Amino acid sequence: MTSTYRVTGMSCGGCARSVETAIKALAPAAIVNVDLDAKAVTVDGASADQVKQAVDDAGFGFEGAV
Secondary structure, X not given: OEEEEEEEOOOOHHHHHHHHHHHHHHOOXXXXXXXXXXXXXXXXXXXXXXXXXXXXXXXOEEEEEO
């Protein structure tokens, strides 16, 4: 199932890559699309808990589903 989550603190491509890498580290098969302009990440193949943990571990803010 595909879900979109708001992520705060991302300001550049490096930030987006950090979030994507962190999510894929917890859910290697996940399909991750970071929208830097919308400050959101769309994920298929990872639970909300996994996404939250990954975002937190990467040093960004997880604000839940959009």
